Amino acid sequence: xxxxxxxxxxxxxxxxxxxxxxxxxxxxxxxxxxxxxxxxxxxxxxxxxxxxxxxxxxxxxxxxxxxxxxxxxxxxxxxxxxxxxxxxxxxxxxxxxxxxxxxxxxxxxxxxxxxxxxxxxxxxxxxxxxxxxxxxxxxxxxxxxxxxxxxxxxxxxxxxxxxxxxxxxxxxxxxxxxxxxxxxxxxxxxxxxxxxxxxxxxxxxxxxxxxxxxxxxxxxxxxxxxxxxxxxxxxxxxxxxxxxxxxxxxxxxxxxxxxxxxxxxxxxxxxxxxxx
Numbered sequence: 001x002x003x004x005x006x007x008x009x010x011x012x013x014x015x016x017x018x019x020x021x022x023x024x025x026x027x028x029x030x031x032x033x034x035x036x037x038x039x040x041x042x043x044x045x046x047x048x049x050x051x052x053x054x055x056x057x058x059x060x061x062x063x064x065x066x067x068x069x070x071x072x073x074x075x076x077x078x079x080x081x082x083x084x085x086x087x088x089x090x091x092x093x094x095x096x097x098x099x100x101x102x103x104x105x106x107x108x109x110x111x112x113x114x115x116x117x118x119x120x121x122x123x124x125x126x127x128x129x130x131x132x133x134x135x136x137x138x139x140x141x142x143x144x145x146x147x148x149x150x151x152x153x154x155x156x157x158x159x160x161x162x163x164x165x166x167x168x169x170x171x172x173x174x175x176x177x178x179x180x181x182x183x184x185x186x187x188x189x190x191x192x193x194x195x196x197x198x199x200x201x202x203x204x205x206x207x208x209x210x211x212x213x214x215x216x217x218x219x220x221x222x223x224x225x226x227x228x229x230x231x232x233x234x235x236x237x238x239x240x241x242x243x244x245x246x247x248x249x250x251x252x253x254x255x256x257x258x259x260x261x262x263x264x265x266x267x268x269x270x271x272x273x274x275x276x
Contacts, residue, residue, distance in 0.1 A: 007107035012066035018113025037070035100129030151240040163245025246276040
C-alpha cells in the first residue's frame with residue numbers, strides 16, 4: 001500500500017484505545033507511526049483576571065496529564081516494536097491547526113481515534129491542519145473493531161463533486177483490496193451538470209478499470225438527513241468503512257448549520273475515510 005507514514009493525533013486523557021488502534025494499523029501496513037500528543041491550553045476568563053492560582057494549577061495539571069499520555073503512547077509503541085517518533089505540545093487553540101499541518105505534510109495518512117473525535121476543538125484543529133491545509137486524507141477510527149486495512153465491504157459516498165473524487169483516489173488502495181465497493185448516491189440528479197444521465201455509471205467505470213468490484217446504490221432520502229441514510233445503509237450492507245469527500249460547503253457553514261461531514265466526523269458505526 002501507499003501509506004508508509006501515518007500521523008496519529010492524541011489528547012491527554014484516556015488515550016490507550018486510540019494509540020493502540022493506530023499502532024495496530026501501522027503494524028499491518030508496515031508503516032512508520034508519527035505520534036502527536038497535543039492539548040489545548042485553557043484560556044483565563046474575565047473572572048480570572050488578575051490570573052489566579054486556580055487557573056495556573058489547572059494548566060499545570062493539564063501539562064502533567066499530557067506528558068503522562070505521551071509516555072504511555074511511547075511505551076505502547078516500544079512494546080509493539082514499530083518504528084515511530086513522538087512529539088508533545090501544550091498550545092493555544094489558535095496555533096493547534098498549524099502544528100498539525102506542519103506534521104501532516106510529511107504523512108500519507110492522518111488517523112484519529114474515538115477520544116480525539118470526542119474533543120471537538122482538537123478534532124477541528126486536525127481537520128483544518130490535515131485535511132484542508134496539508135490536504136492529507138483523514139481516517140477516523142472507532143474504539144474497537146477490525147483493523148482498518150482488513151476491509152471487505154466499502155461504502156463510497158458519491159455526489160459527483162471534486163471532494164468525492166479526491167476521496168476515491170486517495171482511498172484507491174483500500175478500494176482495490178476490498179471484496180465489494182458500494183457507490184452510494186442519495187437522491188441522484190440525472191442531469192448533465194449533476195450526476196449525469198446514468199448516475200454513478202462514470203465513477204463505476206473508473207473504479208472498475210482499477211479492478212474494483214462496484215455496485216451502485218441509488219437511495220431516496222424520504223426527507224431524512226443524508227448522514228443518517230449513509231450510517232443506516234453502511235449497517236445494512238455490512239460495510240467495514242465509509243469513504244467520502246470532506247465538506248461540500250464551507251467549513252464555517254458546516255459547523256454552524258451542521259452537515260454530512262460534521263455528523264460523521266463526530267460519530268459513525270464504522271471507520272470513516274475522508275479527503276478533500
